Amino acid sequence: MTTPQPATTAQDSAPGKGGGHGMALLVLASCQLMVVLDITIVNIALPHIQSDLGFSTTTLSWVVSAYTLTFGGLLLLGGRAGDILGRRRVFIFGVLLFVLASLLGGLAQNSGQLLGARALQGVGGAIASPTSLALITTTFKEGPERNRAFGVFAAVSAGGGAIGLLAGGVLVEWLDWRWVLFVNVPIGLLIAAATPRFIKESERHPGNFDVLGALTSTLGMASLVYGFIRAGQDGWRDPLTLASFAAAVILLTLFITIERRSKQPITPLHMFADRNRAGTYGIMLCLAAAMFGMFFFLTLFVQNVLGFSPIQAGVAFLPVSAVIAIGAGLASQLLPRYGPKPFMVTGALLAAAGLGWLTMTDVDSTYAGSILGPMLVFSLGMGMLFVSLTLMALSRVPVHESGAASGLLNATQQVGGSLGLSILVTVSGAATTRELNQQIPAFLAQASPAERLRFERSGQLPPPWSYEVLTAGVSAAFVAAAIFAVVAAVIALFAIKVRADDLERLKGGGAMPAP
Numbered sequence: 001m002t003t004p005q006p007a008t009t010a011q012d013s014a015p016g017k018g019g020g021h022g023m024a025l026l027v028l029a030s031c032q033l034m035v036v037l038d039i040t041i042v043n044i045a046l047p048h049i050q051s052d053l054g055f056s057t058t059t060l061s062w063v064v065s066a067y068t069l070t071f072g073g074l075l076l077l078g079g080r081a082g083d084i085l086g087r088r089r090v091f092i093f094g095v096l097l098f099v100l101a102s103l104l105g106g107l108a109q110n111s112g113q114l115l116g117a118r119a120l121q122g123v124g125g126a127i128a129s130p131t132s133l134a135l136i137t138t139t140f141k142e143g144p145e146r147n148r149a150f151g152v153f154a155a156v157s158a159g160g161g162a163i164g165l166l167a168g169g170v171l172v173e174w175l176d177w178r179w180v181l182f183v184n185v186p187i188g189l190l191i192a193a194a195t196p197r198f199i200k201e202s203e204r205h206p207g208n209f210d211v212l213g214a215l216t217s218t219l220g221m222a223s224l225v226y227g228f229i230r231a232g233q234d235g236w237r238d239p240l241t242l243a244s245f246a247a248a249v250i251l252l253t254l255f256i257t258i259e260r261r262s263k264q265p266i267t268p269l270h271m272f273a274d275r276n277r278a279g280t281y282g283i284m285l286c287l288a289a290a291m292f293g294m295f296f297f298l299t300l301f302v303q304n305v306l307g308f309s310p311i312q313a314g315v316a317f318l319p320v321s322a323v324i325a326i327g328a329g330l331a332s333q334l335l336p337r338y339g340p341k342p343f344m345v346t347g348a349l350l351a352a353a354g355l356g357w358l359t360m361t362d363v364d365s366t367y368a369g370s371i372l373g374p375m376l377v378f379s380l381g382m383g384m385l386f387v388s389l390t391l392m393a394l395s396r397v398p399v400h401e402s403g404a405a406s407g408l409l410n411a412t413q414q415v416g417g418s419l420g421l422s423i424l425v426t427v428s429g430a431a432t433t434r435e436l437n438q439q440i441p442a443f444l445a446q447a448s449p450a451e452r453l454r455f456e457r458s459g460q461l462p463p464p465w466s467y468e469v470l471t472a473g474v475s476a477a478f479v480a481a482a483i484f485a486v487v488a489a490v491i492a493l494f495a496i497k498v499r500a501d502d503l504e505r506l507k508g509g510g511a512m513p514a515p
Contacts, residue, residue: 023198035125040164045177070122072414073218079130094127099188106181151332155325166314210266220251228422279495286488288413289420293481327383339498340388348489350381355482424477431476439465
């Protein structure tokens with residue numbers, strides 16, 4: 001027996017005050033683009049931030065980590081807040097908090113102010129992102145209409161990183177590094193102003209916040225992310241690295257215990273009882289790691305080895321966004337006929353093939369001859385995957401739990417990307433060390449006395465020896481990233497099982513499951 005549709009489900013609601021679904025999707029997708037883009041837009045600005053605010057090389061990494069830690073750690077709480085307080089009002093609050101933090105970050109006069117603003121940006125993003133995805137489920141009717149909306153949303157989510165690299169290069173080169181933060185202010189204000197007009201408020205579900213669950217999950221995931229990040233920087237035997245992992249185990253174990261006993265858990269653990277949803281989270285974890293790695297290491301390679309300027313590096317990644325959009329559009333059109341599983345398996349294998357191709361990169365590689373092809377293969381696979389994973393993660397989820405489900409999917413992507421990137425950095429560092437031990441004798445055998453002196457003072461090899469070292473690390477990282485993608489394909493092949501009623505709902509039939 002199915003429950004009646006609540007007043008705010010897509011079947012009986014219309015967006016806002018007379019606006020169309022197209023404008024509602026534009027508002028929600030724009031917010032997601034702003035939040036996702038901010039993960040990468042600062043990367044190209046880091047050298048300018050370092051010189052302007054006096055960061056050391058070690059502390060500079062926290063300009064990125066302060067955002068990803070709070071963003072990934074608070075996504076579950078953000079999704080739950082929308083369920084309890086109403087998704088539209090929570091969405092607007094998250095956007096405005098993101099705008100305020102961006103303004104404060106752009107005005108920062110020292111490193112502490114900037115890091116505080118970046119952490120606050122992560123909080124705003126963690127509130128806005130899951131509620132924007134949940135609002136799609138209450139704005140668009142299940143079936144082809146929602147499939148198309150998810151396709152757009154998935155393309156924006158996956159392609160936002162590449163767009164951020166281009167935008168960061170343009171803003172830094174033409175204006176100033178502060179504009180990578182200031183640019184969010186007018187965009188966020190427009191989104192907040194348009195939301196009441198085009199998006200209807202969801203039904204509020206009375207309940208209490210699972211405060212202990214929120215704290216333990218947030219701190220536990222933050223400790224886990226920090227442990228991997230520190231391991232990549234200071235090694236696996238570093239005392240603080242080990243302490244972070246120990247804290248993560250304790251906190252996440254406590255979180256599971258609390259959730260099992262809570263009457264209103266922040267994360268209903270029964271979501272993991274569904275093999276499709278559990279498999280989807282595993283696939284997302286692996287693929288986010290591969291995607292973050294691809295962007296990070298290719299950005300290093302094209303700028304440091306190929307000699308691209310920030311703008312040229314950004315332009316080099318534009319095909320990624322275009323092909324991801326093509327893959328997402330293809331999947332959203334064909335999903336009702338074939339179901340999501342073929343696109344999950346095929347997409348993961350394409351991603352693995354592209355990453356495997358990139359492992360052959362060397363110092364003689366060119367962008368057109370060695371980078372563009374595998375990058376396009378990878379992007380096509382990711383486009384197919386993101387729309388399929390999004391649909392499967394939210395399939396058969398009651399409306400009142402869609403915020404928690406979408407928050408968990410986003411958290412899996414963010415934490416998977418952060419953890420995976422740290423693992424790839426560790427793999428790359430080991431390969432770099434091995435190559436460095438080979439290149440130093442070769443350099444010293446040919447170096448002039450002046451070159452030897454510079455090396456002794458800086459500890460840095462000059463080109464072309466430094467190119468060999470960097471390329472060895474990049475190639476090793478792509479091997480590990482390809483393994484992540486293969487694991488995702490295996491999970492999709494053996495864990496995902498699409499049922500007849502799943503296909504019926506994708507075609508627009510069927511009913512929502514009972515809570």
